[in-house]
Structures are given as C-alpha cells and as structure tokens.
Amino acid sequence: MKVAELGEKLRQHFPEVAFHEDLENPQALIVPESDYRQVAERLRRDPELDFDYLEFQTCCDHPPNRLDFLAYFYSYQYRHRLALKVVLERGLPSLPSLADLWANADWNEREVFDLFGVVFHGHPDLRRIMMPEDWEGYPLRKDYLHPNVVKRPD
Amino acid sequence: MGIISGLPIEKIPIYLEKVPGGAIMMTGVNSILNEAKASSLWYMLFGLACCAIEMMATGASRYDFDRLGMIFRATPRQTDLMIVAGTLTLKMAPRVKLLYDQMPEPKYVIAMGGCTVYGGPFYHDSYSVLKGVDKIIPVDIHVAGCPPRPESLMNGCIQLQNLIRTERLGHDRDRPGLRHITPRQVPGMPPLNGGLIRPDQIPILR
Numbered sequence: 001m002k003v004a005e006l007g008e009k010l011r012q013h014f015p016e017v018a019f020h021e022d023l024e025n026p027q028a029l030i031v032p033e034s035d036y037r038q039v040a041e042r043l044r045r046d047p048e049l050d051f052d053y054l055e056f057q058t059c060c061d062h063p064p065n066r067l068d069f070l071a072y073f074y075s076y077q078y079r080h081r082l083a084l085k086v087v088l089e090r091g092l093p094s095l096p097s098l099a100d101l102w103a104n105a106d107w108n109e110r111e112v113f114d115l116f117g118v119v120f121h122g123h124p125d126l127r128r129i130m131m132p133e134d135w136e137g138y139p140l141r142k143d144y145l146h147p148n149v150v151k152r153p154d
Numbered sequence: 155m156g157i158i159s160g161l162p163i164e165k166i167p168i169y170l171e172k173v174p175g176g177a178i179m180m181t182g183v184n185s186i187l188n189e190a191k192a193s194s195l196w197y198m199l200f201g202l203a204c205c206a207i208e209m210m211a212t213g214a215s216r217y218d219f220d221r222l223g224m225i226f227r228a229t230p231r232q233t234d235l236m237i238v239a240g241t242l243t244l245k246m247a248p249r250v251k252l253l254y255d256q257m258p259e260p261k262y263v264i265a266m267g268g269c270t271v272y273g274g275p276f277y278h279d280s281y282s283v284l285k286g287v288d289k290i291i292p293v294d295i296h297v298a299g300c301p302p303r304p305e306s307l308m309n310g311c312i313q314l315q316n317l318i319r320t321e322r323l324g325h326d327r328d329r330p331g332l333r334h335i336t337p338r339q340v341p342g343m344p345p346l347n348g349g350l351i352r353p354d355q356i357p358i359l360r
Contacts, residue, residue, distance in 0.1 A: 130245075131245065131282070132244065132245045132342065132343070132344045133344075134344065135342060136342075139281055139282070144281075146281035146341070146342065147341040147342075148244075148280070148281050148282075148283075148285075148340065148341055148342060149279060149280065149281050150277060150278050150279070151278065151279065152278035152279050153278075
C-alpha cells in the first residue's frame with residue numbers, strides 16, 4: 001500500500017484523530033502526541049497493515065521550541081513502509097514507549113532519550129545507552145554545549 | 155670491566171667463547187635483558203576504531219609482526235605492549251585504564267594514530283572523545299597518521315625496541331615525564347577507578 005492509502009485506512013479506524021500530511025517527508029504522517037501509542041498499536045496488530053518491523057526511531061531538533069520525533073515502520077509481508085511523526089515541545093518532551101510492541105524499540109528509545117532527552121513512559125529500562133550514565137545534557141540538541149568542545153577556527 | 159662501564163649501554167659487546175661442547179657468552183646483564191624484552195613484545199589484541207584495521211593488516215602475513223617477535227595475546231595478563239589503535243571515547247577511557255593496570259610490568263604503550271595522539275579529526279567540535287591517551291596512561295611512542303600505514307606502525311615498534319635497548323636494570327622507569335603520570339579527569343569522563351560495569355548489578359548476568 002502507498003502512504004496515501006495507509007493514511008486513508010488509519011483515518012477510517014481513527015475518525016477522531018487529526019492526521020496531517022508531512023510536507024517535508026512524503027513517507028510520514030503527522031500524529032498528535034496523545035494518539036501516537038494507539039496508532040502504533042494498530043499498525044502492529046491489524047492483520048491488513050501488519051507492520052512487523054520497526055526500522056528506527058529518531059528525532060530532529062528545531063530550536064527554539066520544536067522537536068520532531070519520527071518512527072519508521074515496515075511490513076515484510078506487504079512490503080510497505082510508513083513513518084509516524086510527532087511534533088513535541090522542546091522543554092520536557094515525553095511519549096509512550098513502544099517496547100512491548102516491537103522489541104527493538106527498547107534500545108531505539110534509549111538512544112533517543114540519551115541524545116535528545118525524550119522521556120518514554122512505560123519503557124522497561126530507560127537508561128542512557130551511548131553516553132556515560134552520569135552524563136549531563138542531550139548531545140544531539142542543536143544548542144548543546146560541553147566544556148570539552150574546542151570550537152573549530154573559521 | 156672499567157672500560158666497558160663507560161660505554162653507552164647498547165654498545166656493550168657480547169663476547170662469545172667457544173668451548174668443547176658449547177659456548178660461553180659474556181655480556182652486561184642489561185644487554186641480555188633488554189634484548190630479551192625488546193625481541194618478544196607481545197601486544198594486546200585490542201582495537202578501538204579504523205586504526206585497528208591497519209594494526210590487523212600489520213599483524214597479518216603481508217607485513218607480519220612476527221618478524222619483530224610480536225605476537226598478539228587476547229588477555230592483558232600476558233602482554234607487554236598495548237597498542238591503543240583508534241579513537242578513545244570518554245566512556246571507553248576508564249576501561250582502557252583498567253586494561254593497562256592489568257598488564258604486568260614491564261609494560262609499554264604505543265599511541266597509534268592522530269586520535270590517540272591529540273584527538274585527531276575529533277579535536278574540534280567533539281564532546282565525547284578523549285584528546286590524547288597520554289592523559290590517562292603513559293605513552294612511550296606516538297605514531298602519527300590517520301590511520302598510520304603498516305610501515306609507520308612497524309617503525310614505531312622498532313623505535314620502541316630501540317628505546318627498550320637503552321634501559322638500565324633498576325632504572326628503567328626513570329625516563330623523565332614518561333612513566334609517572336597522574337591520570338587526569340576530563341569533564342564528562344566516568345571515574346577512572348570505579349564506575350565500571352559490575353556484572354553482579356546487571357540482572358541478565360546475575
């Protein structure tokens with residue numbers, strides 16, 4: 001199925017959810033923060049969609065106040081792909097975890113938590129995965145600063 | 155022996171006197187010990203980044219570390235030489251220090267490649283890389299390059315062997331500024347003593 005068809009199907013299942021097309025990313029659907037979890041559950045469990053593989057989860061930082069979260073899903077049976085995009089507040093971003101639906105969401109979400117500071121509710125083991133455990137700050141945020149950094153001379 | 159003691163250590167000759175049924179060798183104790191140390195440098199099988207690929211190439215048959223008497227060992231307890239090959243991140247630094255501490259004396263360190271010498275391409279704009287392994291362990295030889303070619307690395311090892319041949323018994327740790335360094339704590343680096351993985355605290359390993 002194409003992304004437009006997948007979007008149409010999801011709109012039928014969730015008539016109350018406001019899905020938006022993403023102008024920056026033709027594979028993505030923008031989902032409100034509150035509906036991300038139930039839409040993802042549908043993607044996983046609906047036999048007609050059957051997204052059996054979570055490709056990756058990541059973020060894109062847009063200071064001063066936008067943080068875009070992205071999750072890519074793929075179906076090996078139907079060979080279709082869809083991304084869910086959630087626009088988060090940059091202050092204290094949080095989302096429900098998908099670790100019980102796709103096992104690899106565990107480490108993916110730890111990475112997003114580690115580098116962007118998104119807190120995942122219901123995650124079984126939300127610790128830093130790349131940086132040392134007592135690290136402060138979220139390195140992939142655009143405004144991140146650290147005393148070790150020596151600026152490259154222009 | 156008065157004449158010989160004035161010579162530089164590496165110049166002390168080895169006398170060989172053939173006797174029936176064998177030979178008698180006479181030399182300074184430094185010469186024979188240094189020769190033994192320099193010609194069996196076992197190095198730790200331990201790589202961190204792309205330099206490790208070059209180190210493997212040097213160990214393989216085309217360049218062949220065995221020619222220098224160098225054999226890799228997979229445990230720090232049996233090694234004399236640590237080749238720090240690759241980018242050392244702050245998270246990895248305490249582990250490298252732990253490996254170094256587990257090596258028995260006499261032990262030597264070669265810093266291989268730009269990253270281990272001064273941070274290399276990660277010197278600027280990087281928050282997670284330790285800029286120079288000599289901040290945490292004493293380094294005998296720095297090998298430049300990104301990554302150094304096998305010839306460079308072998309040259310570094312030969313330089314180290316030459317360095318070992320100048321050591322004097324009981325004085326081999328007194329090269330100024332080399333052996334005794336105080337490991338420096340860099341912002342963001344886990345504690346050098348502690349903060350390591352505790353298997354008894356990891357549920358899946360318990």
